[in-house]
Amino acid sequence: MLTIDTLLFPRWIVPVEPAGVVLEGHALAIDQGRILDVLPAVDAAARYLGRITLHLPSHGLIPGLVNAHAHAAMSLLRGLADDLPLHEWLTGHIWPTEGRWVSEAFVHDGTQLAMAEMLRGGITCFNDMYFFPDVTARAASAAGMRACVGLVVIDFPSAWASGVDEYLDKGLALHENLRHDPLISTAFAPHAPYTVAPATLERVRTLADELERPIHIHLHETAAEVDEYHARHGRRPLAHLDALGLLSPELLAVHMTQLDDAEIARVAETGVHVLHCPESNLKLASGFCPVARLLAAGVNVALGTDGAASNNDLDMFGEMRSAALLAKAVAGDAAALPAGHALHLATLGGARALGLDADIGSLLPGKWADVTAVDFGALEAQPLYHPLSQLVYASGRHQVTDVWVAGRHLLKNRVLTTLDADAIHQRARAWRDTIANG
Numbered sequence: 408m409l410t411i412d413t414l415l416f417p418r419w420i421v422p423v424e425p426a427g428v429v430l431e432g433h434a435l436a437i438d439q440g441r442i443l444d445v446l447p448a449v450d451a452a453a454r455y456l457g458r459i460t461l462h463l464p465s466h467g468l469i470p471g472l473v474n475a476h477a478h479a480a481m482s483l484l485r486g487l488a489d490d491l492p493l494h495e496w497l498t499g500h501i502w503p504t505e506g507r508w509v510s511e512a513f514v515h516d517g518t519q520l521a522m523a524e525m526l527r528g529g530i531t532c533f534n535d536m537y538f539f540p541d542v543t544a545r546a547a548s549a550a551g552m553r554a555c556v557g558l559v560v561i562d563f564p565s566a567w568a569s570g571v572d573e574y575l576d577k578g579l580a581l582h583e584n585l586r587h588d589p590l591i592s593t594a595f596a597p598h599a600p601y602t603v604a605p606a607t608l609e610r611v612r613t614l615a616d617e618l619e620r621p622i623h624i625h626l627h628e629t630a631a632e633v634d635e636y637h638a639r640h641g642r643r644p645l646a647h648l649d650a651l652g653l654l655s656p657e658l659l660a661v662h663m664t665q666l667d668d669a670e671i672a673r674v675a676e677t678g679v680h681v682l683h684c685p686e687s688n689l690k691l692a693s694g695f696c697p698v699a700r701l702l703a704a705g706v707n708v709a710l711g712t713d714g715a716a717s718n719n720d721l722d723m724f725g726e727m728r729s730a731a732l733l734a735k736a737v738a739g740d741a742a743a744l745p746a747g748h749a750l751h752l753a754t755l756g757g758a759r760a761l762g763l764d765a766d767i768g769s770l771l772p773g774k775w776a777d778v779t780a781v782d783f784g785a786l787e788a789q790p791l792y793h794p795l796s797q798l799v800y801a802s803g804r805h806q807v808t809d810v811w812v813a814g815r816h817l818l819k820n821r822v823l824t825t826l827d828a829d830a831i832h833q834r835a836r837a838w839r840d841t842i843a844n845g
């Protein structure tokens with residue numbers, strides 16, 4: 408009998424790899440932060456003694472969800488400006504508010520609020536793009552959550568940096584500081600082609616090549632953005648990035664609602680990852696990402712929430728369901744993006760985009776134990792024929808009971824173990840009063 412850290416006995420395990428598999432009556436063994444074994448429960452009981460053993464008789468275990476595109480601190484701006492198109496929303500409301508209020512304290516408090524929401528919704532890793540990424544990284548590390556923080560660049564000054572040189576210098580220093588953090592990675596994060604000059608994008612590409620880091624950028628979010636860019640530069644943003652040498656497996660392109668056939672082929676050929684944010688695209692009426700066509704072309708697609716100011720929640724169960732339904736409507740094909748594929752996008756697709764698929768994204772032995780437990784016991788989840796169908800088409804984040812990141816139990820029977828929920832709640836209310844009365 409081998410003594411290990413944690414032994415879980417759920418009703419089902421959905422490992423995501425191999426695709427489509429649902430295991431019943433199996434156990435998950437965790438030791439030293441990693442998945443040691445996935446095996447029949449009877450064998451597990453004979454082979455392992457868990458220092459902690461948990462029986463989850465009505466639950467399914469899935470890989471921790473990966474939120475592939477977030478602006479975590481924007482949770483403090485949830486509901487500030489609704490029912491507007493992207494340009495008006497950003498320039499008329501969000502940027503002026505950020506210009507006035509974004510600070511270290513804002514990013515700390517907003518990121519903690521976002522992480523509390525994400526963990527309670529089964530998200531174990533988020534790919535962030537926001538000012539003060541050093542604060543985001545510290546907050547995530549302290550909470551024990553996995554994150555990829557964006558080394559942001561944008562052609563206007565902020566409280567974080569006064570200009571392009573300072574954005575890049577601070578980003579490089581932060582990358583160096585975080586190099587050995589087991590939970591935090593970095594990506595360059597130029598905001599968008601319409602806010603970052605081509606010369607700066609070239610500098611970012613050179614640095615990203617040198618440091619072997621991804622480039623995370625908003626791209627082809629709306630038709631207006633693409634048309635205006637074309638009028639100004641004589642080509643569409645994707646073509647311009649191609650000419651600058653940015654299209655590669657290191658490019659994480661967020662949104663991509665405006666793509667013709669040739670562009671889809673080029674994205675596939677160059678290995679660009681698409682970070683799809685269905686609910687933000689719907690709410691801002693930005694357009695529809697052609698997910699089924701991208702997948703058919705062989706493109707890796709991941710799922711993200713975007714910020715809570717354009718979504719307005721950080722709920723990857725919602726995104727999975729919206730992505731599956733939207734893909735069917737856009738393709739005119741009920742078979743587009745079935746439940747198992749939607750879960751793949753929300754787990755392994757995100758891990759792959761972030762270059763973390765050897766470590767997370769599925770429940771394979773050897774990977775970090777980033778695990779989410781979902782309770783299917785309630786009346787609303789009956790009857791249950793297919794766990795995957797139930798998970799994507801009939802479940803909500805309130806069914807998440809437990810979450811582990813690298814084997815650490817961060818959500819225990821719906822209680823956060825590393826974040827002070829009351830304090831987060833209180834600070835969010837205080838920010839609301841400050842911003843609303845400011």
Ligand SMILES: CSC[C@H]1O[C@@H](n2cnc3c(O)ncnc32)[C@H](O)[C@@H]1O
Nearest residue numbers: 478501536537538559561598625714
């Ligand atoms: C440079 S920090 C990130 C920057 O992005 C803004 N933002 C949030 N959501 C979106 C979106 O959907 N498209 C474009 N820009 C977005 C956020 O407010 C920050 O200023």
Ligand SMILES: [Zn+2]
Nearest residue numbers: 478625713714
């Ligand atoms: Zn965004």
